[in-house]
Amino acid sequence: MDFNLTEERQMLQDTLRRFLSERYTTTERNAIIDSDTGLSTEIWGELAELGVIGALFTEDQGGFGGAGFDISTVFEELGRAGVVEPFLDTAILGGGLIAALGNDAQQGFVEDVIGGSLHLALAHGEPASRYDLSRVETTAKADGDDIVIEGRKAVVINAEAAGYLIVSAREGGGPFSLDGISLFLVPAEASGLTMQGYPMMSGGRAAEVTLDNVRVSASARLGAEGAGFQALTDVVARANVALAAEAMGAMESATELTREYLMTRKQFGRPIGTFQALAHRFSDLLIELEQARSAVTNAAGHLDSDDRDRQIAAARNLIARTGRLVAEEAIQMHGGIAMTQEYELAHIAKRIVMTDHRFGDADYHLERFIGLSAA
Amino acid sequence: MDLSYTQEELAFRDEVRTFLEEKLPKDMSDKIRRGEHIGKEGHELWHSILNEKGWLSYGWPKEFGGAEWNAVQRHIFEDECAAAYAPRIVPFGLSMLAPVLQKFGSKAQQDHYLPRILDGTNWWCQGYSEPGAGSDLASLKTRAVRDGDHYVVNGQKTWTTLGQYADWIFCLVRTDPDAKQQEGISFLLIDMNTPGIDVRPIILLDGTPEVNEVFFDNVRVPVENLVGEENKGWTYAKYLLTHERTGIAGVGFSRAGLDAVKRVARQESANGRPLIENPHFAARLAQVEIDLMAMSTTNLRIISQATAGQAPGVESSMLKVKGTIIRQEINDLARRAVGPYAMPFASEAVEGDNDPIGPDYAGPVAAQYFNNRKLSIFGGSNEIQRGIIAKVKMGG
Secondary structure, three states, X not given: OOOOOOHHHHHHHHHHXXXXXXXXXXXXXXXXXXXXXXXXXXXXXXXXXXXXXXXXOOOOOOOOOOOHHHHHHHHHHHHHOXXXXXXXXXXXXXXXXXXXXXXXXXXXXXXXXXXXXXOEEEEOOOOOOOOOOOOOOOEEEEEOOEEEEEEEEEEEEOOOOOOEEEEEEEOXXXXXXXXXXXXXXXXXXXXXXXXXXXXEOOOOEEEEEXXXXXXXXXXXXXXXXXXXXXXXXXXXXXXXXXXXHHHHHHHHHHHHHHHHHHHHOEEOOEEHHHOHHHHHHHHHHHHHHHHXXXXXXXXXXXXXXXXXHHHHHHHHHHHHHHHHHHHHHHHHHXXXXXXXXXXXXXXXXXXXXXXXXXXXXXXXXXXXXXXXXHO | OOOOOOHHHHXXXXXXXXXXXXXXXXXXXXXXXXXXXXXXXXXXHHHHHHHHHOOOOOOOOHHHOOOOOOHHHHHXXXXXXXHOOOOOOOHHHHHHHHHXXXXXXXXXXXXXXXXXXXXXXXXXXXXXXXXXXXXXXXXXXXXXXXXXXXXXXXXXEOOOOOHHHOOEEEEEEEOOOXXXXXXXXXXXXXXXXXXXXXXXXXXXOOOOOXXXXXXXXEEEEEHHHEEOOOOOHHHHHHHHHHOOOHHHHOXXXXXXXXXXXXXXXXXXXXXXEEHXXXXXXXHHHHHHHHXXXXXXXXXXXXXXXXXXXXXXOHXXXXXXHHHHHHHHHHHHHHHHHOHHHHOEOHHHHHHOOOOOOOOOOOOOXXXXXXXXXXXXXXXXXXXXXXXXXXXXXXXX
C-alpha cells in the first residue's frame, strides 16, 4: 500500500500550487470574475504551458497522465485556489469526449485543447433534465448528407468562449432512453445557434443555447449514431472525480483560512480560537476534511474499476455533505468578514456549495449509491 | 390550554388580511416573492401605506401615537405580512431607535425625531459594530470628545445595513476611555450630512450592496444629540437589544419560504416525477416543516407569556438560534430544488431587461442562500445567544 503521489504527480502538484499562489491572488481572481469573458486567457495559456491540461489526457491521447489520480491532483489545486477557468468543460468534458469518440480528423482538436488554443463546451443538459443524463429532447434529423439539430440546452458552461460545442441530440428513442443519443461537434458560430450568456454564482460564465434548425455535416458526429450515452457517462464519471477533488481542495482552503482567523481575531481580549466552543467545531471540520480526502482517493482510485460508479456516487454524496458543513461553519466562525465579496473565503465557500449543482447534489448521488449497491 | 386564537384575535387577523389584499401593491409583493430588492423608494412607499393606516407604529405606546398592539397582535400582523410577501419594515428607526428615545430620550428629542421616523423624513441606520468590535461590542473604539457644545467624533463603524440610504445614524461612541469597557460608552444621534462622514459600500458575497462602512473624521455633533446621560449608552444599547422582539423567530418568513419551496418542488421534476414526490427531498422538506411547527408553538407560548406581562428573557435567544437554523435550512432546500438553474448569477438575470434565465423562481435562490448566512451572524451571533442561554440557565 502506498498513499503517496508518484514523483511526477508530486512535481505537478508543487508546480501548480506555486504558480497559483503567486499568480492567482484574490484580487487577480476577483478581477477575472468581473471581466466580460469571466476567464483569463493569459492564465489559461500559462497553465497549458505548465502541462496542466496535458496531465488530464493519456499518452495515447497526446497527454502524459489521464488517470484518476492525475485528475484529482490537478483539481485539488484548482479548488484550493478557487480557479474559475473552465478546465472541467474544455478538457475533461469536451476534450475527453473527442479523445474517446473522435475520428482521426476530430482527434486534432485534442492537441489544440492540450496546447491551450481551443475551448470547448458540453451542451448536454436541458431546461427539464435536471441531473438526469439520459433525458435528451433535442433532436437531430438527417437531411441528405446533413444533420439538422433542434432544441434547447441549459446552463452550458463556457459556451461563449468555446470554438465548438459538443451537442447531444436524439436520433432515436424516447426522452429518457439510453439509446439514441448522438453527439455532434457544432461550431460556435453555426447558423441557427444562439446564446444568452450570463455570469455564474461562483464565477465563470454559462449560456442558454438555442438550436434552431442548425445544420451540420454528418461528419460532425462524434462516434456512432445513437451511441453517445456510454461516452457521456464515462466523461461525467471523470468530471465527478474532478468536481469532488476540486471541492476538497476548496475545503482545505476554507479550513486553513478559518484556522488563521480563529488564531488572529481577538474578541473579549483573546484569540477567538481559544474559546473551546469554537475550537471543538474547528476540530470537527478537520475530521470531515480527512473523510473528504479519503472519499476523493476512493473515487480517483476506482475510476477504471468495475466499482467506479458506486465509489463516485459515494464520494460526491460525502463531499456534498461535508462541503456544506465546512463552507457554512467556516463562514459562521469568521462572522461578518466572510460575508464580503472581497474576502477569499466568500469565493471559496461559493465554489464548494455550488459544486452541488453540477452533475448531482447529495440526494442525487445518495439515490445512485443506493441503486448501485442494491444491484 | 387552548391552541386557537380568540374571536377578537381572529377578527384582527381578518382585518390585517383584508388590508394587505387591498393595499399591498402587487408589483411589490411579486418582487419580494421572487427575492428581488425593492430599493429605497419601495421601502418608503410601503412605510407610507402603513403609516396612513396608523399601523407603522404598531409597536409604539399610545402616548407616542402608536397602535400599542399586544404581542399576539404583533405576531399576527408580522405573520400575515410575511405570508403576503409584504416587504419587511425597515427596523432601524421604528423598532430600534424609537423605543430608546421613548424610554430615555428628552422631550425635545421625542418631539423632534419620532414624527420624522413615522413620516419618512428621516431614514435611520445603526452605528454599533466596528471592525474590532463585533460579538464583543463593548470593546468599541470610536471616540467622542467634548469640545464646547459639540462632541468631536473619530472612528469607524461597519456592517451598517442600508446606510447608503440613511440621513441619520444612531451611534455608540466611547466618551470615557478610562472607565471600565461598558461604562464609558454614550449613545449619540448623528446627521449623516455632517462634514467628515464617509460612507463606503461593502459588497456582500451574493453581490448585493446592502451594508456599509461609515468613517468619522472630526465629525462635530451638537451635545443636544446625546441621548440620556453621558457614559450610560451601554444601558440604552442593551435595552434596545433585549427590547421585546416578537419577530425574532422569523416564523412568518420561514412559512412563506417553505411554501415557496413546495411550489417549486411541484414544478421541478427528478427522474420524470415531480421533485416533491422524491423520497429524499420530501424527507428533508418534512423535517424542516416538523421543526417549524414546533418552533411556531414555542414562539406563541413565549408571546402569550409576554402578553401576560412576563418579559421574555433567554427565550428570545433560543428563538433566534432555532429560527435562523430553520430559515437557513429552508434556503438550502430552495437552492437544491432548482437544480442546475441555481448556478446563473441572478443580479443580471433578474434586474436587467433580459429574458429570465431558466424558471423565474430559480433566479435568486442561490443568492438568498448565501445572503442569509448572515442571519446566524448578525443581531448577536448564534454563538453569543448560546452564551447568554448557558449563562442564565446554568446559574454559573
